[in-house]
Amino acid sequence: MSFRNALITLTLVVFGLMAVYLVWRLVSVRRNPTTNDPENLTPFLDDDGLEGPRLERALGWSLIFVMIVALALPLYFLFEPSRQDDLAEHFDEQAVERGAILYANSESKEYDAAKSLLCANCHGVDGQGGQAPFVLQPELDICDVLENQGNPDVPECLPVQVVWTAPALDTVLLRFPEEEVFQILTWGRPGTPMPAWGVESGKGVLNTQSIDDLVAYLDSIQISKDDAQKRSTKEVIAFRLSAKENLEQQEIGVTTAKANLAKLRTDPKSTPAAIGEAEAEVASQEAIAASAKEWADQVADMGEGEVLFRLNCARCHTKGASYFDPNNLALPPPSPSGSGAFGPNLTGGSTLVQFPGGAGVQEQFDWVARGAPANEGYGIRGISSGRMPYFVNMLSEKQIKAIVAYERGL
Ligand code: HEC
Ligand code: HEC
Numbered sequence: 470m471s472f473r474n475a476l477i478t479l480t481l482v483v484f485g486l487m488a489v490y491l492v493w494r495l496v497s498v499r500r501n502p503t504t505n506d507p508e509n510l511t512p513f514l515d516d517d518g519l520e521g522p523r524l525e526r527a528l529g530w531s532l533i534f535v536m537i538v539a540l541a542l543p544l545y546f547l548f549e550p551s552r553q554d555d556l557a558e559h560f561d562e563q564a565v566e567r568g569a570i571l572y573a574n575s576e577s578k579e580y581d582a583a584k585s586l587l588c589a590n591c592h593g594v595d596g597q598g599g600q601a602p603f604v605l606q607p608e609l610d611i612c613d614v615l616e617n618q619g620n621p622d623v624p625e626c627l628p629v630q631v632v633w634t635a636p637a638l639d640t641v642l643l644r645f646p647e648e649e650v651f652q653i654l655t656w657g658r659p660g661t662p663m664p665a666w667g668v669e670s671g672k673g674v675l676n677t678q679s680i681d682d683l684v685a686y687l688d689s690i691q692i693s694k695d696d697a698q699k700r701s702t703k704e705v706i707a708f709r710l711s712a713k714e715n716l717e718q719q720e721i722g723v724t725t726a727k728a729n730l731a732k733l734r735t736d737p738k739s740t741p742a743a744i745g746e747a748e749a750e751v752a753s754q755e756a757i758a759a760s761a762k763e764w765a766d767q768v769a770d771m772g773e774g775e776v777l778f779r780l781n782c783a784r785c786h787t788k789g790a791s792y793f794d795p796n797n798l799a800l801p802p803p804s805p806s807g808s809g810a811f812g813p814n815l816t817g818g819s820t821l822v823q824f825p826g827g828a829g830v831q832e833q834f835d836w837v838a839r840g841a842p843a844n845e846g847y848g849i850r851g852i853s854s855g856r857m858p859y860f861v862n863m864l865s866e867k868q869i870k871a872i873v874a875y876e877r878g879l
Contacts (some may be wrong), residue, residue, distance in 0.1 A: 571682060655680060
């Protein structure tokens with residue numbers, strides 16, 4: 470039992486005893502002797518008795534009680550604020566616990582089959598980022614023709630299965646204020662695998678409190694600004710490396726397919742069908758390797774600013790950046806870098822219009838580094854919707870400058 474509960478119990482017990490005492494005083498026979506005398510003639514203590522030890526005892530008790538009250542009131546006054554803080558903290562802890570359950574998937578220790586919403590499936594168990602399967606619907610005009618739909622002879626009109634990169638959430642509050650994360654959770658990101666979760670959107674089931682709980686949980690897993698910056702720098706190296714490694718792997722795939730074909734050709738038992746299949750495999754591996762090479766060459770040519778843009782900005786400013794995969798030849802051709810998606814088109818010198826001249830460079834830097842609260846202006850005619858993240862916690866000043874320079878050349 471906590472100290473506070475002990476005090477409450479003690480007070481209740483004291484009230485109880487007082488009630489018993491009162492009842493006892495009212496009904497006790499000894500205290501209410503039955504005589505035939507009228508009340509005012511009932512004998513009682515004489516003056517000496519009343520003003521003697523009896524009076525002192527009554528006064529003594531009063532003094533003790535007054536002292537208790539005199540001590541307790543200031544103590545209450547002193548402890549009450551911290552008690553409120555403790556309560557708020559406890560409340561926050563509970564919110565984090567509830568949020569963790571909502572976030573979990575079966576690999577998390579907080580998993581609860583009835584309550585968990587499996588955010589971890591896409592965003593990673595620890596919020597480090599992950600992947601989400603997604604189906605792209607064809608967009609070409611010829612696919613509006615009924616007979617082209619689902620027709621294997623018109624492959625560009627078949628839906629394409631892609632893997633959509635789901636962003637890390639252990640840095641999301643380094644990039645967005647809590648209110649914006651609340652909005653994202655409520656409304657989702659239409660056109661992406663991120664569902665709307667809030668009742669307010671008409672598509673979700675979560676009330677305000679559950680969304681607050683999720684935000685509280687996300688807040689509890691944020692990494693430090695330093696770690697976030699280190700991660701961003703490592704990602705640049707990993708990005709360059711992965712394009713090279715992928716090319717090497719695809720080239721090995723070609724060699725393997727070719728060796729397989731050569732073996733089949735020398736084997737007298739091979740059927741023409743098996744050889745045909747192996748030839749097709751070589752052709753397909755070669756096509757993938759060619760695409761992987763094109764990508765690796767592109768990456769090798771990219772400057773620092775472009776790679777940083779790819780890793781931090783392209784998912785909102787370049788259509789298809791979240792699911793681009795040089796090995797997936799079924800994908801529609803990639804859109805030009807920065808040509809717009811969820812965020813506006815930045816190409817054709819458009820950022821030079823929004824942030825003109827030498828002063829514009831600094832203004833664009835400030836916008837990318839710190840953003841602007843919703844409904845506030847930026848640049849010449851921009852009005853922030855609050856949806857553009859800020860990067861001052863994620864990237865170094867030098868990195869942001871490199872990105873701005875890259876954008877101004879788009
Ligand atoms: C089916 C996969 C999937 C599930 C489930 C999912 N998300 Fe997402 N979420 C995504 C993807 C993909 C994005 C990025 C969309 C984009 O490209 O703009 C995203 C974006 C977000 C963002 C914005 C992050 C940013 O940096 O832009 C937040 C916050 C978020 N999700 C939180 C959650 C939470 C909390 C849950 C669980 C209640 C959840 N997500 C469930 C796939 C998912
Ligand atoms: C989560 C999506 C998202 C990401 C990631 C993102 N942006 Fe944006 N960006 C937006 C949106 C949305 C706008 C439109 C302004 C608004 O709604 O407040 C915008 C606007 C801009 C503008 C102003 C364009 C104009 O002409 O008004 C620039 C410049 C910009 N972003 C640069 C960047 C850079 C640089 C990065 C990466 C470091 C980045 N953005 C990452 C969503 C994003």
